[in-house]
Amino acid sequence: MKQLVILGAGTAGTMMANHLVRKLDGNEWALTIVDEHSTHYYQPGFLFIPFGTYDEKDVCKPKTAFIPKGVTHMQEGIDRIAADDNEVHLKNGDKLAYDILIIATGAKIVPDETEGMLGDAWRRDIFDFYTIEGAKALRERLKGWKGGKLVVHLNEMPIKCPVAPLEFTLLAEAFLTRQGVREQTEIRYVSPLSEAFTKHNCAVVLGDMLDDRRIEFVPDFMCERIDSESKKLISYDEREIEYDLLVTVPTNMGDPCIERSGLGDELNFVPTDPQTLQSKAHENVFVIGDATNLPSSKAGSVAHFQADVLTENIQRYIAGQPLDPGFDGHANCFIESGHGKAFLIDFNYEIEPTEGAFPLPVVGPFKLLKETRLNHMGKLAFRWIYWNLLLKGHPMPGISTKMSMVGKRIGN
Amino acid sequence: MPSAEIAGVTVDVNEEGYLTDPGQWTRAIGEAIAAELGIGPMTDEHWKVIDFLRKDTAEQGQVPSIRRIKKTGDIPTKELYALFPDGPLKKSTKIAGLPKPASCI
Ligand SMILES: Cc1cc2nc3c(=O)[nH]c(=O)nc-3n(C[C@H](O)[C@H](O)[C@H](O)COP(=O)(O)OP(=O)(O)OC[C@H]3O[C@@H](n4cnc5c(N)ncnc54)[C@H](O)[C@@H]3O)c2cc1C
Numbered sequence: 319m320k321q322l323v324i325l326g327a328g329t330a331g332t333m334m335a336n337h338l339v340r341k342l343d344g345n346e347w348a349l350t351i352v353d354e355h356s357t358h359y360y361q362p363g364f365l366f367i368p369f370g371t372y373d374e375k376d377v378c379k380p381k382t383a384f385i386p387k388g389v390t391h392m393q394e395g396i397d398r399i400a401a402d403d404n405e406v407h408l409k410n411g412d413k414l415a416y417d418i419l420i421i422a423t424g425a426k427i428v429p430d431e432t433e434g435m436l437g438d439a440w441r442r443d444i445f446d447f448y449t450i451e452g453a454k455a456l457r458e459r460l461k462g463w464k465g466g467k468l469v470v471h472l473n474e475m476p477i478k479c480p481v482a483p484l485e486f487t488l489l490a491e492a493f494l495t496r497q498g499v500r501e502q503t504e505i506r507y508v509s510p511l512s513e514a515f516t517k518h519n520c521a522v523v524l525g526d527m528l529d530d531r532r533i534e535f536v537p538d539f540m541c542e543r544i545d546s547e548s549k550k551l552i553s554y555d556e557r558e559i560e561y562d563l564l565v566t567v568p569t570n571m572g573d574p575c576i577e578r579s580g581l582g583d584e585l586n587f588v589p590t591d592p593q594t595l596q597s598k599a600h601e602n603v604f605v606i607g608d609a610t611n612l613p614s615s616k617a618g619s620v621a622h623f624q625a626d627v628l629t630e631n632i633q634r635y636i637a638g639q640p641l642d643p644g645f646d647g648h649a650n651c652f653i654e655s656g657h658g659k660a661f662l663i664d665f666n667y668e669i670e671p672t673e674g675a676f677p678l679p680v681v682g683p684f685k686l687l688k689e690t691r692l693n694h695m696g697k698l699a700f701r702w703i704y705w706n707l708l709l710k711g712h713p714m715p716g717i718s719t720k721m722s723m724v725g726k727r728i729g730n
Numbered sequence: 731m732p733s734a735e736i737a738g739v740t741v742d743v744n745e746e747g748y749l750t751d752p753g754q755w756t757r758a759i760g761e762a763i764a765a766e767l768g769i770g771p772m773t774d775e776h777w778k779v780i781d782f783l784r785k786d787t788a789e790q791g792q793v794p795s796i797r798r799i800k801k802t803g804d805i806p807t808k809e810l811y812a813l814f815p816d817g818p819l820k821k822s823t824k825i826a827g828l829p830k831p832a833s834c835i
Pocket of ligand 1: 328352360390397425448573651
């Protein structure tokens with residue numbers, strides 16, 4: 319038997335297990351998936367936990383529920399990949415030999431990368447919402463909020479779900495308005511970018527929205543350190559921003575097992591071919607999801623599009639055929655804007671988000687780059703789609719892997 | 731495509747004045763752009779950054795991040811900000827005749 323090993327049973331790894339078990343000959347290929355955790359978190363739901371919209375039980379299910387029959391599931395930590403020997407070393411000392419390896423170990427926050435972030439003030443005045451623990455702790459802190467300086471901070475790009483800090487800011491504004499403490503709260507959104515978002519078209523729309531909501535945008539702020547005593551963010555060019563409550567998205571990095579394997583870049587992301595998803599260093603190693611170094615967004619929807627291409631390429635690789643350069647960087651995501659509304663954006667490596675309708679050109683029902691109530695319903699429906707279609711490797715209704723330009727308005 | 735005369739030579743640039751062909755770049759062009767941006771006079775420390783940016787971009791096919799400049803180029807971020815104030819990557823890439831980084835930090 320030949321061995322195909324998937325590292326990580328998160329969004330991307332789970333999808334690949336479901337796709338490949340249907341495509342590969344079970345008499346020839348044994349599939350194994352490794353992950354140290356037993357719970358699968360729906361990470362997009364973390365955004366809603368601080369405001370009490372979702373609870374922990376709404377965002378977690380056992381990983382075993384999504385791993386198909388025919389795939390061996392090992393709950394174990396990965397120590398390192400010995401790619402020259404085609405072996406994975408597990409934390410319990412066992413070794414797994416592979417013929418093909420798929421790295422899907424994701425990305426995680428590393429607050430330690432910023433001086434002063436971790437310490438006594440962590441989860442007292444300084445919070446993240448990128449982990450279940452952080453999101454829950456922040457909910458408790460927001461309950462007692464009477465007003466003051468709220469700073470939402472993005473430390474460094476790239477991060478997973480690059481719109482999440484903006485969404486959080488807009489949702490916080492709506493939440494504080496509902497709680498009757500908006501007038502007592504100054505809200506700032508602090509970012510190392512020059513605009514509100516990485517994509518210019520979107521940044522313009524979202525930037526206007528920040529103005530309308532009286533949220534001050536602080537651009538070009540590269541944080542050197544946090545003084546948690548005097549409660550200040552301090553930039554490399556010595557600007558200071560005071561906070562009473564700091565909600566930060568710390569630096570995101572690939573798992574330390576990538577560094578231990580010598581397979582990562584400065585942020586432990588694995589150099590990957592942007593079109594085929596083959597790793598640059600080893601031809602039998604493929605990478606998917608947040609673990610790649612690709613300039614596409616680190617998002618579940620992107621991993622979904624990548625999974626179609628990678629499933630095809632694993633089969634081609636086995637058959638000795640040239641790989642399909644099929645991945646175009648396609649991403650689409652809903653952007654929650656608070657007050658029961660949301661935006662939807664759709665873009666790829668080349669093409670910026672535009673106005674139009676999605677997924678059916680012209681008809682929609684979702685409106686691209688426009689704030690609507692239906693888009694908000696779409697965002698909430700995404701959770702159902704995630705558990706029931708996406709993870710199981712079923713197509714999302716009406717949405718194709720390659721981006722469609724029909725029904726989109728460009729050049730305005 | 732627009733062109734501009736910098737340091738006495740005509741080069742291709744984009745709307746923001748970034749060179750579009752790194753091959754047309756010379757140190758004299760770098761000096762002239764730096765002067766225009768209010769940076770300089772260019773010292774050995776400035777050139778260390780510019781040389782690293784050009785070498786790394788040629789090898790990697792993309793402009794390095796501030797983190798990579800620190801880790802691989804061995805240039806502390808604090809120093810980078812002191813050398814090229816107000817958007818060090820935007821300014822240093824322009825001086826180096828490279829494209830402006832996509833999500834420009
Ligand atoms: C707050 C927030 C909001 C988001 N919103 C959206 C959204 O609206 N839309 C969207 O599309 N995406 C969103 N995302 C992003 C989305 O959740 C991720 O892009 C997606 O989960 C990536 O999948 P992945 O499989 O690459 O990584 P993950 O799902 O994180 O899986 C990685 C897995 O690898 C395992 N692992 C890692 N290292 C080891 C090791 N050493 N040993 C054993 N196991 C290991 C982990 O336990 C984990 O299960 C959001 C993310 C966050 C945090």
